[in-house]
Amino acid sequence: MIDFKKVISRSSYGRGSRCSKSLWLHRNRSKNTRSLPNEGKLIKLASNQLVDAAAQLFQTEPFLCARLSLEENKDWDASVAATTAAIENGETVLANPSFYGNDLMCDIHYLQKNKSGSWKAFIVKSSTKVSDNSKEKATFQLHTLKESGLKISHFYFLTINNKYKRAEKLDHHQLFKKTDILPTLNKLEAPLKATIIKLRKTLTLEQAPEIPIGEYCLSPYNCEFKSNCWKHVPKDSVFNLRRVSRETKFKWWNNGIQTINELQQSKYEAGSLLSETQGEKYVDQLGLTEFMSHIKFPVLFLDFEAYLPALPPFIGVKPFQIIPFLFAAYKCESIDQPPSFHSFIGTPKKDPRKQFALHLIEKCSNVNSILVYDPMTEKKVIRGLIREFPEYVVELEIIISKIIDLAIPIRNKQFYLPAMKGLSSMKHVLPAVDASNNYNSLSVQSGRAASQLYQILCDEHHDRNEEQELDNLIEYCKMDVYGLVQVYNAFLKALGRPIVSFN
Ligand code: SF4
Structure with a gap:
């Protein structure tokens, strides 16, 4: 049985590596905040269609260990058990297998077994390139697969070849571009292990850690706990200014310049920005x-x-x-x-x-x-x-x-x-x-x-x-x-x- 108090999943790793307070609050949140917003569900459902299509790349029809689902609703215990049973039964291509080892858990789009007993891992991306953020998440998956006892020979990203033009039938081999990124992920594994140690400590805390607000509250998306952590930010704060980088706003904020008024009194140049923010109605x-x-x-x-x-x-x-x-x-x-x-x-x-x-x-x-x-x-x-x-x-x-x-x-x-x-x-x-x-x-x-x-x-x-x-x-x-x-x-x-x- 998975210990859900201690376990770190791929998404909780991503959350915690940006802000440990966010991980703690999320783990100790009330149940009624658990569902994904409607837009998030739609995006996830649409990307599941692409993952399903990648099954055509394998000569053997992949064994479906668990239906692709919205992670929050997933029955992880059942998915891990189904994956273990599939491997024991000799299945060689697994779709959406799930793993749990050393209090880490993850799933992955596809695994294919080599004759030697090692496995090739596949992640499907709805993009032509792979971001650093995706590589970090993939490193977590690689590490969890290893902690679960698997030997990984290759780790592929399946990205989209945007030069491909569809004929009558979709040619999946031309549509997907396969890139082995195992050497890159191996290099990223050491810092990932250090982060996991820190996150394990965070999860044992009685109270949320004290973390100041920062760019991680807004990027890659607005943190769901922002209304709580940003309570002390005044209504006329420097964060209301447009056409100023986040980095600059946080530099002002961290130097004690919190309001637009304080900015006007400060040594910083922001005249034209202020006139637009506080300006009057104007009609030419x-x-x-x-x-x-x-x-x-x-x-x-x-x-x-x-x-x-x-x-x-x-x-x-x-x-x-x-x-x-x-x-x-x-x-x-x-x-x-x-x-x-x-x-x-x-x-x-x-x-x-x-x-x-x-x-x-x-x-x-x-x-x-x-x-x-x-x-x-x-x-x-x-x-x-x-x-x-x-x-x-x-x-x-x-x-x-x-x-x-x-x-x-x-x-x-x-x-x-x-x-x-x-x-x-x-x-x-x-x-x-x-x-x-x-x-x-x-x-x-x-x-x-x-x-x-x-x-x-x-x-x-x-x-x-x-x-x-x-x-x-x-x-x-x-x-x-x-x-x-x-x-x-x-x-x-x-x-x-x-x-x-x-x-
Ligand atoms: S709002 Fe910012 S400080 Fe608060 S939990 Fe989220 S990321 Fe962390």
Whole structure:
């Protein structure tokens, strides 16, 4: 039986090596904080599809020791027992085997037995390169496999070859690039062992260790205990400043400069940053009027959602090629008429691109201006559609020519609200122009979650309510495009003009 008070898993090692307090708090947390957020689950489920696909690389069908699952819900005792039994039964290729030895535990995507009795280990990555963070996690896995009594001859990363173009059948041997990183991991093992000794000590403490706040609270993601550890950080702290590196902010903080006020009194140069953070509402009437003069009714507010699958789903598609699957639009015939809502969403598992292009052409045909916020993705998608369907080049080029970027007045400082905190991304602009607009009530709350969810729906074996999830995706995109109307309305209000009303 695994001793869950003492055991260190791959994820707890990663957590503890960044901050031992985080490891202690996580181990002693109340049960109701255990589940992964929805977005995390979607990302994990989508990456499981890629791991399943890598099974095709082996001549023998891998023996499935445990279903790939979200780590928090995994029955580790049962998975370790199933792995031990599979090895004793002479299975030579194992999928998702789990190991426990010397109070360390891990699983790994695949193991393949050599004739000599040693094993090759495989980790599947949904990327073309391997980060240092991935190498550190792999070193933990290598060490745990050894502690569990296995001899490892090779340790492979299976990354994605983005030069590969899919023919009718997916060629897994061309899609995956195999790199043996055992020599690198062997070098990383000594420092890893030293960290494990420290973490074991942390787990025996009666109280959480005293650790000051640092960059590790924010990177690679916001620590779940931040609201507790950062209680003493004042509301007007230097961490509110934008366009300043984290390193600089922590340097100020650690030198006793904690608030923006203290920074102003200090020897540090931060004048231009402060003026943006604390500045007043600003409208360049002439500049904004000139920008607005290019917008001609009827107008279409438009937003796309796309995904970049590692596994090319259709003939001629490369890994991570952008595939649009959803657009939402509000069409406004004139300023005094309420906008009408339109959308298109693909049918999962079918190539959505042609239908997407045709519906887009239809919705854009009778408008004079197409309003998009920072239209890099939209233009990239349309250019991809032109390459794929050259017969629609004229119509699609016209769409590109009608696109007007609503971010321009904000980027050019023709329209500024202090709540934007000096930034022009939609994430910062939308709450500043419309505080009531929030995504909390939606099941899908970010573009990333939307693309992961659509990828899951494209899996033959998914267990989601497809109709409901497609509606959820449309609702998310609708909220995005509603935000575009609010940004446009903010410009109109600033110029004292009538706004677009939904009533
Ligand atoms: S918020 Fe920072 S200090 Fe607190 S546990 Fe997390 S990483 Fe550690």
